[in-house]
Amino acid sequence: MLLLLYYAAVTLAGVTRGLWVVALGWSSALVGGSVTLIGIAFLVGHLINVLLAPGVGALIDRRSRKRLAIIGQALFGGAMALPGLAWLLGFELSYAMILFVACCIAAAGLLQGGALDAIQKSIVEQADIRRTNAIVNGLRQGSMIAGAGLGGLALMWLPLHAAFALGVILCGLAVLCVLGLPDAYPPSGGRRSYMAQVAEGYRFFVQKPELGRLAALIGLSTSVGQLSNVLLPMLVQRELAGGSGLYGLIDALWSVGGISAAVFAARILQRFNLDGFEYLAIVALGLLAASISVTAYPGAVAVIYFLMGFAFSFSKILCDGRMIELADLESIGRVRTHTQAVTSAFGLLVFSMPAVTGLEDVNLQYALWGTGIATIAAGIYLLDLQASGNRAALRQANSENETHE
Secondary structure, eight states: OHHHHHHHHHHHHHHHHHHHHHHHHHHHHHHHOSHHHHHHHHHHHHHHHHHHHHHHHHHHTTSOHHHHHHHHHHHHHHHHHHHHHHHHTTOOOOHHHHHHHHHHHHHHHHHHHHHHHHHHHHHSOGGGHHHHHHHHHHHHHHHHHHHHHHHHHHHHHSOHHHHHHHHHHHHHHHHHHHHTSOOOOOOOTTOOOHHHHHHHTTHHHHHSHHHHHHHHHHHHHHHHHHHHHHHHHHIIIIISOOOHHHHHHHHHHHHHHHHHHHHHHHHHTTTOOOTTHHHHHHHHHHHHHHHGGGOOOHHHHHHHHHHHHHHHHHHHHHHHHHHHHHSOTTTHHHHHHHHHHHHHHHHHHHHHHHHHHOOOOHHHHHHHHHHHHHHHHHHHHHHHHHHHHHHHHHHHHHHHHHHHO
16 A cells, blocks of 8 residues: 555656646747757756755755655645746746746755655565666656646646646645655664765765766766757757657657566566666667667667667666665665766756757767767776675685684
């Protein structure tokens, strides 16, 4: 019963986020009127993640996770309510208000994500964490697709402020689900001060290198999806001579691949551990992205995007599951928020790359980024392999010393 409530909370949160992405893009286009302003509206959320991660993570590791999850979801709903409130008071929706809403929702996502991870860790047996995470990942993928579709329908039939109001209702339902979950209090023994935890910042991953590698892997894999958001529209128009129908099909196949990976992972993780397969999945993801640069057929690109969605989701399931396993209840809030910040840092790089580099060749950008992702993932794997060898040698040396004594 507790898992069903948790799954419901994750699903409702995913639907709300999918609706928000559609509403943000459309409202920015209506009010801002330029591609640059639309891009800034999306970038501001990533910037908030990078700036607030240390403070929010430390807060999650000191307070009631259930209460913080509720506060995060309520903040999300409150931000979604602002456009409707402005309409009721007779004000026009402004670009500044859209940016403020985006900032609030980014902060809400940080609070909610880390808190829900802590609750998941407290209600799931250690041996079932990866399988449960596969199910959760599939629910998130599917619910965000459903939320985007719901947002599109809402914008077709309802005024813009009413579409935002629909998100408020979904947030309320998610809060009701979280209320039925048990709390997950962080241990208080030997805990440092809040400011000491905040000041630790991103050194947290240096002190725990395995968690740092997992965060880097999640950032690398997510960056391919972020790159796709930038390049796919131009790829369809310039290289494939297609329209919105082809674009929607290819983009949807990424999500279908992601859901397929979640179903596959949920089954296979019952029998196999799959340690190290996350590296293989990310290398494959990078090579698939690079292969788009030499593909001129829409059908081939569609298949590649399905496989990319599968590889991305599969790698993220493995990394997320391993991360929740390794993080203790005292630090899981910082682990999650700092990982979100690393992902957002990649997002800032990806979304600003076209303006900084001046590159207009879509195929070249797919080739460079995809090859770079595959190379970096392989490099991290070699470092992990070396570190594992060093740890094994150290354990053997300690064991021999104890035997001699």
